[in-house]
Amino acid sequence: MHKLIVPASPMPDSDGSVLTVTPASAGWSYVGFEVFRLKPDQVLSRTTGANEVCLVLLSGSANIQSSKENWSDIGQRMSVFEKIPPYSIYIPSQDTFQVTALTELELAVCSAPGGAKREARLIPPNQVGAELRGSGSTERLVHNILPESEAAESLLVVEVFTPEGHWSSYPPHKHDRDALPDESLLEETYYYRIQPEQGFAIQRVYTDDLSLNETLTVQDGEAVMVPKGYHPVSAPPGYEVYYLNVMAGPVRAWKFQNDPAHDWLMNWKS
Secondary structure, three states: OOOOEEOOOOOOOOOOEEEEEOHHHHOOOOOEEEEEEEOOOOEEEEEOOOEEEEEEEEEOOEEEEEOOOEEEEEOOOOOHHHOOOOOEEEEOOOOEEEEEEOOOEEEEEEEEEOOOOOOOEEEOHHHOEEEEEOOHHHOEEEEEEEOOOOOOOOOEEEEEEEOOOOEEOOOOEEOEEEEOOOEEEOEEEEEEEEEOOOOEEEEEEEOOOOOOEEEEEEEOOOEEEEOOOEOOEEOOOOOEEEEEEEEEOOOOOOOOEEOHHHHHHHHOOO
């Protein structure tokens, strides 16, 4: 198993956790990410501490409470591959949340430093921006769950559906320098689901000087950590690829640079 790939546990732990990335385990400073698979009526309770959190209901439905708010029976898709936007909840720092699964539930807990106090809020599907990016074999569907235009301190959260035989996060781009307005420094995780599940995705992570230059074969339910460098993704023929991206850094801005060798692809229409 490559050090950039985080595998899922074959069985959930007592809290339902199957995959965990912390700043300490990743060797970075901002992004935390965890996936829970809960049985009906199973309860997950957590405090946020110094972090803000975005709870993304990947599949299934639940009741969710913060210290001040309550949302009942949220969640509508039973698989990410229904390709409808998810329900999500933003929880600020110094707060709590409790999730009670109503069905089998796959829940992503995305976290990053919280800073100033904000209010917990529901992010319903009709507030998630949907767009097609790219064209031809680079076209993919994007759901902007917690984009730069929506209130948060550090977190950026987006999900992407890459059709079979297509590429995404493409042309290869990076965001690993604190050099605004041209580029922002953002750590990033990719959490993958593959359909059919025996398939795989290919992700390359590389820097200009090739001091980091890895080509990864990623299985269903695994995550990839992108600490720096370019990071394109390929979906093999016959397999649809979904991933949930979590990004955070010292400034909440998504400003990237394409690999100069491949920037000409921005004008490619095939």
